[in-house]
Amino acid sequence: MAELVLGVVGATGRLGSALLAECALSGVEVGVTASRVGWVAASQASVLVDASAPEALPDTVAYCEKTGAALIYCVSRISDDARDRLRALARDVPVVLADNLSIGHWLQMRLVRSVAELTAALPQRPLMSVHERHPVTKADRPSASARSLAAAWAESVPPELCGETSAQRAGQPVSDHVVTFDVPGMSLSITHSVTDLRTAAAGLLGVAGHVRGLVAGYHPIFTVYSDVYGGSAVTRDG
Ligand SMILES: NC(=O)C1=CN([C@@H]2O[C@H](COP(=O)(O)OP(=O)(O)OC[C@H]3O[C@@H](n4cnc5c(N)ncnc54)[C@H](OP(=O)(O)O)[C@@H]3O)[C@@H](O)[C@H]2O)C=CC1
Ligand SMILES: O=C(O)C1=N[C@H](C(=O)O)C[C@H](O)C1
Numbered sequence: 711m712a713e714l715v716l717g718v719v720g721a722t723g724r725l726g727s728a729l730l731a732e733c734a735l736s737g738v739e740v741g742v743t744a745s746r747v748g749w750v751a752a753s754q755a756s757v758l759v760d761a762s763a764p765e766a767l768p769d770t771v772a773y774c775e776k777t778g779a780a781l782i783y784c785v786s787r788i789s790d791d792a793r794d795r796l797r798a799l800a801r802d803v804p805v806v807l808a809d810n811l812s813i814g815h816w817l818q819m820r821l822v823r824s825v826a827e828l829t830a831a832l833p834q835r836p837l838m839s840v841h842e843r844h845p846v847t848k849a850d851r852p853s854a855s856a857r858s859l860a861a862a863w864a865e866s867v868p869p870e871l872c873g874e875t876s877a878q879r880a881g882q883p884v885s886d887h888v889v890t891f892d893v894p895g896m897s898l899s900i901t902h903s904v905t906d907l908r909t910a911a912a913g914l915l916g917v918a919g920h921v922r923g924l925v926a927g928y929h930p931i932f933t934v935y936s937d938v939y940g941g942s943a944v945t946r947d948g
Pocket of ligand 1: 719720721722723724725726744745746747761762763765766784785786787808809810811812907910
């Protein structure tokens with residue numbers, strides 16, 4: 711298989727620049743960068759990462775269709791129309807939907823599923839709620855990660871046990887996601903905090919080679935991490 715060459719759409723942004731820095735540290739070639747100013751292609755990317763904004767999707771899809779590059783899509787606001795375009799692209803190339811690239815999010819998702827399994831036979835099952843916090847600069851709400859956490863719980867419990875998802879815009883970069891399980895007289899919370907987007911960039915580079923070798927199709931980042939780092943509790947996250 712050819713060498714991994716990354717393309718980064720949104721290269722001047724918070725996540726994109728963390729990715730470029732991580733590529734420089736690990737010696738991964740970056741063949742394409744893009745921002746609102748335009749696209750710069752020094753060599754053909756085998757994996758394109760879109761860490762930009764919903765408006766970039768047509769150019770991103772066109773690049774992957776033309777070159778066969780796999781796509782890792784990180785933009786957190788995905789309209790129904792965008793989802794349809796991504797699913798259509800996934801007929802031809804691997805498309806990874808990356809709601810949250812931090813390994814901590816993968817662990818938190820797995821813990822939510824474990825709590826669902828462990829509480830299935832309890833006389834009273836907990837109500838789960840999700841709270842997410844991002845800085846005031848985050849454009850959308852609730853976060854993609856918060857929606858995935860709520861969906862993971864909803865897969866295996868009745869609707870009355872699915873509590874609120876709340877969103878707060880305040881505080882430090884980058885994010886907190888807290889899932890809380892309540893039964894009368896007791897609460898259990900599991901918190902995932904990200905303080906530096908380097909963790910997201912490192913998570914992505916850890917699986918980029920694997921993504922390049924995936925078959926065409928729609929692959930949630932949750933399943934990618936489960937494939938690479940083990941375990942079998944695999945369902946959807948997007
Ligand atoms: N999955 C994950 O782990 C994470 C996901 N995200 C998500 O990634 C996305 C980007 O976040 P963040 O880095 O904070 O955003 P920033 O606002 O810091 O950066 C946005 C980037 O996208 C570029 N851009 C905007 N519009 C276009 C366009 N039409 N064509 C090409 N490039 C464009 C900007 O270019 P310019 O400089 O020219 O404006 C800039 O490089 C968000 O949806 C965010 O929620 C963020 C962090 C982690
Ligand atoms: O915009 C961000 O910063 C982040 N967005 C992602 C999300 O919407 O879940 C992941 C992480 O929380 C950082």
